[in-house]
Amino acid sequence: MQTHIVPVGFDYDRLIAPLVREQLDVDRVILLEGAVGSEANVEYSRNLAKKLEKDYRNLLGAETEQFVVDDVYDYDEAFEQAFELINAELDAGNEVWVNVSAMPRTVSFAFATAAHSIMVEREGDRERIHTYYTVPEKYLETELAEELRKQTAMLEDLQTGENVSERVDERLETARDLLDEFDERGTTIGAKEIDGSHIVELPVASFSNVKPFEEVILFTLGEHGEFESVSELAQELARDMGEEYTDSFRSKVIYNVDRLGPGGKGYIEQEEHGKSYRTTLSRIGELWVRAHSAEDRERREPDLT
Secondary structure, three states, rough: OOOEEEOOOOOOOHHHHHHHHOOOOOOOEEEEEEOOOOHHHHHHHHHHHHHHHHHHHHHHEEEEEEEEEOOOOOOHHHHHHHHHHHHHHHHHHOOEEEEOOOOOOOHHHHHHHHHHHHHOOOOHHHHHEEEEOOOOEEEEEHHHHHHHHHHHHHHHHHOOEEEEHHHHHHHHHHHHHHHHHHHHHEEEEEEEEOOOEOOOOOOOOOOOOOHHHHHHHHHHHHOOOOOHHHHHHHHHHHHHHHOOOOOHHHHHHHHHHHHOOOOOOOOEEEEOOOOOEEEEEEEHHHHHHOOOOOOOOOHHHOOOO
């Protein structure tokens, strides 16, 4: 069973479009609601939540549940709520997807960090926890601001009586269209496809430091992309380091690859391929290699003993 935790802010498309377009299985949706700003803001957010609840049911066949965040600017409380909520879903045997596209950043960051922490604590459940973000195709705020500029210019012209009637009709039509779009879809429009997907899943990093020999393995994978087996990786490492390729060296590589793999730090992915395991960097592994430049690697000159 797949549960999606969705903080509701002032967006509509980003909270439902990726699920529809990616044809994801959505069994249950937990809508996080909280008071944000003025009464008008709160009412607007509640109306969006009602619309989302209806469309999750009609478009995806998902049951929905409301969950109130008492103070959307209290990070500690939001983190605690997220921790309990995600753990409860995992304990029930569910796969959990956390959408951090909307609501105040305190709530989104708290839920993302809580999901990250639980991934580290519950290594066996790491594959059942997903944190993701959806990029909008367009922000309405910029169009609303541009329309206000045009209306300001028109009002200035009203003082001189130049082309008044035609410009009033044009501005009135555009303003009505924008307001209708805003009421229907919130502050953003659409869900943009990035690298073939409408969901940008956020990778989780390990809280454990990468040791010197592990660094060499990660840099080697970053340079070559993938190896058809751990033995092939070990042979490449032996050549690069000027080491003799022995059973002992191979065992050392296997041990460290395991530590870096899905059941360990999560920097390496392995796919069963016959009697071997195709070995590549995970997404967070790719980011680690990218962040640690070649210059940084040379500067460290690690002791590999």
